[in-house]
Amino acid sequence: DAKMIKGLEIFNETAACAACHILKAAGSEGNIGPNLDTVEGLNYDSVMDIVTHGLGVMPAFGEDEILSKDEIDIVSFYVANSVGK
Amino acid sequence: MNKNKTKLNLNRRNFLTGTATLAGIAATASVVPITIANANHSEGKKGLPDFISWKDRDALIVHSDKGIETHRSAIGESLVTPNRNIYIRNNMPTMTDAQIGDRKKWKVSIEGVKNPQTFTLAQLQKLGHETMATILQCSGNGRGFFEHKPRGSQWKTGAAACVLWTGVPMKTVVDACGGISGGAVYMTSEGVDHVPTGLDPKKAMIARSVPKKVFKDAMLAWEMNGVPLPNAHGGPLRMVTPGYFGINNVKHLGKVAFTVEQSSVKYMKKSYRISPIGKKGSQYPSCWEMPVKSWITRPTDETGTVKAGKVQIVGVAMGGTKKVRSVKVSVDGGSSWKKAKFIGPNLGKFAWRQFVLETTLSAGSYNIASLASNGADKQPELRMENRRGYAHNGWKDHSVNITVV
Numbered sequence: 393d394a395k396m397i398k399g400l401e402i403f404n405e406t407a408a409c410a411a412c413h414i415l416k417a418a419g420s421e422g423n424i425g426p427n428l429d430t431v432e433g434l435n436y437d438s439v440m441d442i443v444t445h446g447l448g449v450m451p452a453f454g455e456d457e458i459l460s461k462d463e464i465d466i467v468s469f470y471v472a473n474s475v476g477k
Numbered sequence: 478m479n480k481n482k483t484k485l486n487l488n489r490r491n492f493l494t495g496t497a498t499l500a501g502i503a504a505t506a507s508v509v510p511i512t513i514a515n516a517n518h519s520e521g522k523k524g525l526p527d528f529i530s531w532k533d534r535d536a537l538i539v540h541s542d543k544g545i546e547t548h549r550s551a552i553g554e555s556l557v558t559p560n561r562n563i564y565i566r567n568n569m570p571t572m573t574d575a576q577i578g579d580r581k582k583w584k585v586s587i588e589g590v591k592n593p594q595t596f597t598l599a600q601l602q603k604l605g606h607e608t609m610a611t612i613l614q615c616s617g618n619g620r621g622f623f624e625h626k627p628r629g630s631q632w633k634t635g636a637a638a639c640v641l642w643t644g645v646p647m648k649t650v651v652d653a654c655g656g657i658s659g660g661a662v663y664m665t666s667e668g669v670d671h672v673p674t675g676l677d678p679k680k681a682m683i684a685r686s687v688p689k690k691v692f693k694d695a696m697l698a699w700e701m702n703g704v705p706l707p708n709a710h711g712g713p714l715r716m717v718t719p720g721y722f723g724i725n726n727v728k729h730l731g732k733v734a735f736t737v738e739q740s741s742v743k744y745m746k747k748s749y750r751i752s753p754i755g756k757k758g759s760q761y762p763s764c765w766e767m768p769v770k771s772w773i774t775r776p777t778d779e780t781g782t783v784k785a786g787k788v789q790i791v792g793v794a795m796g797g798t799k800k801v802r803s804v805k806v807s808v809d810g811g812s813s814w815k816k817a818k819f820i821g822p823n824l825g826k827f828a829w830r831q832f833v834l835e836t837t838l839s840a841g842s843y844n845i846a847s848l849a850s851n852g853a854d855k856q857p858e859l860r861m862e863n864r865r866g867y868a869h870n871g872w873k874d875h876s877v878n879i880t881v882v
Binding site for chain 2: 414426427430442445448449451
């Protein structure tokens with residue numbers, strides 16, 4: 393649906409998640425952070441938490457206001473519903 | 478939707494190959510342009526990433542392709558953990574053979590000394606030769622026990638290993654450089670693994686400062702458990718900081734500097750700080766010295782049913798930066814304790830000791846715990862709550878429930 397399309401756009405372009413992460417559904421091949429298709433227990437809440445606060449080299453997209461709250465909601469929804477697909 | 482997806486995928490192709498697009502994205506996302514590193518991440522046939530396809534899948538728990546834990550019962554009951562069973566925690570992609578090139582020509586620069594110098598691996602190997610055992614343990618080992626679910630891999634006990642390192646003592650290297658410059662407070666090690674990625678060095682670079690005194694125990698290691706240091710573990714050269722958490726044992730070592738200030742990179746300033754839940758900042762202690770800790774490796778819920786009668790309760794105990802002095806075992810959830818026996822060779826204060834308690838158990842349910850002491854400190858019952866789930870050494874969470882039939 394529209395939220396998934398917008399999520400893919402944020403993943404690949406706005407936030408450039410794709411630069412650092414593999415996610416087969418998005419066709420991304422980045423190899424800085426973990427392959428999202430392999431991360432255990434990944435869900436909407438855990439993605440939103442990490443996207444908001446960052447982890448290691450990963451930017452804190454929320455705290456540092458790189459993405460809006462809406463964008464974080466959308467990309468977290470997108471990733472949670474795309475892993476392993 | 479198809480139309481949209483096609484468009485995005487076309488853009489992605491540009492994004493993966495074209496720097497103009499990358500720069501554009503970077504501007505939007507406030508990150509610097511990225512060069513995609515070599516793909517060493519696809520799933521191996523055994524369900525392990527290619528770069529560690531040589532590891533024993535059955536010994537490992539895969540949290541992600543960059544966070545891989547050793548099963549509680551697979552850390553090595555013969556004291557040293559076999560390389561194929563050792564955990565993986567990578568902040569950056571492992572360097573490939575192509576990126577490393579000729580291992581003998583690998584360079585490390587030594588700064589903050591009277592005569593700063595750059596050594597190749599071949600030169601270091603002429604300078605000195607020593608072997609020592611240390612415990613490699615991720616700062617977040619035990620994070621999986623925290624109830625507030627800190628971000629990061631949910632390690633239980635298996636982000637730890639006892640390793641035999643061979644290399645040159647850092648003290649020998651310092652002596653060869655005429656000694657440490659006056660005023661230095663820290664020994665700062667830098668990895669070079671970030672360079673090919675093109676990320677913002679302040680954010681991506683692995684640099685760790687530890688108190689200067691650590692140099693007396695430290696080693697520049699090129700061999701791990703009898704084989705050339707595998708790339709996945711930081712080959713061809715790694716800093717080893719005995720008694721200090723894993724992150725300080727910088728992989729793919731490119732520089733060691735004696736510095737007045739701690740490194741200003743994110744991994745030093747912001748990450749790996751032990752702060753209260755809900756708080757963060759560089760004013761909190763860094764993940765440096767490991768605390769005294771122990772855990773049982775057999776029997777556990779992983780090792781199958783226990784038959785009533787004589788039982789050997791086996792585990793490992795470490796003293797942190799001091800020698801481990803004693804370990805007690807409880808089979809009743811900590812109500813009563815019996816002293817366990819240390820077995821096997823003593824590989825020095827930075828290695829762990831194996832322990833065993835022989836006891837007789839009748840049918841029933843038991844909570845088995847171990848409690849180590851290094852003379853100065855002993856394991857607390859409860860974890861020290863902290864935001865990121867670091868440095869857990871509470872004995873209660875590390876206990877195991879078994880059923881004897």
